Amino acid sequence: MLPAQKDDGKAKQTTVPYQEVSLFLGNTEVVIRIYRKAGTEGVLFIHPHGDESGALEAGLRFVEEHGGTLVTISRVGSQEHKKRKISFEICGKAIEVDPNRIFSEQGIRSQLAPYGDDVADSAFSEVKKFSESLILEISRFALPSTVIALHNDRLGYSQVLGSSGEARISPGEPNTDFFFVTRREDFERLASLGYNAFLQSGSPKDDGSASVLFQKLGVRYINVECGFSKKEKNYQMVLAALGM
Helix, strand or coil, X not given: CCCCCCCCCCCCCCCCCEEEEEEEECCEEEEEEEEEECCCXXXXXXXXXXXCHHHHHHHHHHHHHHCXXXXXXXXXXXXXXXXXXXXXXXXXXXXXXXXXXCCCHHXXXXXXXXXXXXXXXXXXXXXXXXXXXXXXXXXXXXXXXXXXXXXXXXXXXXXXXHHEEEEECCCCCCCCCEEEECCHHHHHHHHHCCCEXXXXXXXXXXXXCHXXXXXXXXXXXXXXXXXXXXXXXXXXXXXXXXXX
């Protein structure tokens, strides 16, 4: 098998209509793009990391063919968002935060801790305000019944073992391709299809991630993790997440 290659950072063009909303981190504009098409109601796709374009393409393909809503970060400052983290400036110092680790105060503080107390204290309120605005945009049209998080992975499933209550490893499946879910029925179903599957602990560590947030809210959450440059498998995993 050939080694996975890095995505080129460009998602396939789509005809799905969208709107854009400007949020701010300090003085840095962060543009959120919301794709929406009638069809599959109650399903929200979230795509936080700009360097994972294969995951975005799989989600857009689903929305184009079946409907739904997809939220992604389109631009940070004057640059198209093609990085994992969002960069902004506070007190003359450049700060980076992972947009999938800012959905709780504890997660935000953990992200800012390396910058020292003075900078972290100044940046905290800005990141918290951005996080609250982002959550508002995510749930603006009503809290979804199902959230599908779209990710590409190169680290493998070892990163989720610490927050998993149960795991089912499928022999022969790459460790970059797996599901991380919050409901047992999804865990059992996806494992039975031959996928690597992980069930989040009932009391996970609060790392500020979307999985912890939506579990607290009682919303079904499925994280689709697929290796880079596996476009068709990425899409098939999105379909499998929704039982299609």
